[in-house]
Amino acid sequence: MRHSLPLTPQFYVTAPQPCPYLEDRMERKLFTALQGEAATELNDSLSAQGFRRSQNVLYRPSCADCASCLSARIDVSAFTPSKSQKRITKRNKGLMRRATSPWATEDQYDLFRRYLDSRHADGGMADMDVFEFAAMIEETPIRSRVIEYVDQDTGDLVGVCLTDVLGDGVSMVYSFYTPDRPRDGLGNHIILDHIEIARAAGLPYVYLGYWVPGSPKMGYKAKFSGLEVYIGGRWQKMRDPDTFMPEQHPLSTDPIAEQVANIALPDMARSGR
Incomplete structure (x- = not known):
C-alpha cells in the first residue's frame, strides 16, 4: 500500500521549557514538519510569516504569556553601513568567502566546538556531538549552502x-x-557579507532569526539599519530599539487554534505537488 504525505501541514506545540533569552520565563514553539516535494514553497511562505528552519522543522515562538x-530581517535596499560596520569590513578584508554544499567537515566541527566552549558553554547546544552537528548542517530539504570564511594568509577556517x-532573500540559519x-x-x-550576497543575487532580504528586546545576546541585531521585525502578522520597520519593551501578559499571545488559522499556506496542489 502506498502512503503519501498530507498536503496540508500539521502544526504542533512543544512543551514549555526555560527561555534561553529572558530570565524567569518559559518558552514553547509552534512547529510543523518540512518535508516532501513542496518543502521549498512551504519554507518560503512560512519564513515570510516569522518562522525559522531547524533541519526538517519550521518553528515560531508561541509562548503562553x-x-x-x-x-527580524534586513531590507537590503534600506541598509547603509555605520562607521563601525565599515571598520569591521576593513578589518576582515583578508578573509575569503567560500560557498559549499551543506556538508559537514571536521574543521567546521572543531571551530563550532571552540565557539560554543567560549561563548555558549551553558547553552542548549553545548553537548552537541559531531553526529548531531552533521545533522544540523546536512539535513535540509531545501536549497541551502555553507558559507565558509577563510584567512587568506594562514588558510585557517575562521x-x-x-x-x-x-x-x-537569504536566511542565516546558524x-x-x-x-x-x-x-x-x-x-x-x-x-554584512550576507547583505552583499543578497544584493549581488538580487534578493531583497537577509533573515537574521529572532530579535528579543531586553536580551543582551540579541542586541547586536538592532544595530543594522534597514531592520524590520514581524509584529501583529506583518513586517514593520524597526523603531528606536530602546522603545521596545518585552511583552508579558496572559493575553499577549493568541490561542493556538487562532494562530494556526491565521497562517497563510501555499497552494500545494496548484504547484503540482
Missing part, C-alpha cells in the same frame, strides 16, 4: 554560516566563528 521574540536560499579574534567583529562581518 510572552510575545517578546520578534522575527567563520561558518549555514544559509538557506529563499525566494525573497553562524559561528573563532573566539581568537574578538576585535574583528566576525559575527557582524558575516551578516
Whole structure:
C-alpha cells in the first residue's frame, strides 16, 4: 500500500521549557514538519510569516504569556553601513568567502566546538556531538549552502554560516566563528557579507532569526539599519530599539487554534505537488 504525505501541514506545540533569552520565563514553539516535494514553497511562505528552519522543522515562538521574540530581517535596499560596520569590513578584508554544499567537515566541527566552549558553554547546544552537528548542517530539504570564511594568509577556517536560499532573500540559519579574534567583529562581518550576497543575487532580504528586546545576546541585531521585525502578522520597520519593551501578559499571545488559522499556506496542489 502506498502512503503519501498530507498536503496540508500539521502544526504542533512543544512543551514549555526555560527561555534561553529572558530570565524567569518559559518558552514553547509552534512547529510543523518540512518535508516532501513542496518543502521549498512551504519554507518560503512560512519564513515570510516569522518562522525559522531547524533541519526538517519550521518553528515560531508561541509562548503562553510572552510575545517578546520578534522575527527580524534586513531590507537590503534600506541598509547603509555605520562607521563601525565599515571598520569591521576593513578589518576582515583578508578573509575569503567560500560557498559549499551543506556538508559537514571536521574543521567546521572543531571551530563550532571552540565557539560554543567560549561563548555558549551553558547553552542548549553545548553537548552537541559531531553526529548531531552533521545533522544540523546536512539535513535540509531545501536549497541551502555553507558559507565558509577563510584567512587568506594562514588558510585557517575562521567563520561558518549555514544559509538557506529563499525566494525573497537569504536566511542565516546558524553562524559561528573563532573566539581568537574578538576585535574583528566576525559575527557582524558575516551578516554584512550576507547583505552583499543578497544584493549581488538580487534578493531583497537577509533573515537574521529572532530579535528579543531586553536580551543582551540579541542586541547586536538592532544595530543594522534597514531592520524590520514581524509584529501583529506583518513586517514593520524597526523603531528606536530602546522603545521596545518585552511583552508579558496572559493575553499577549493568541490561542493556538487562532494562530494556526491565521497562517497563510501555499497552494500545494496548484504547484503540482
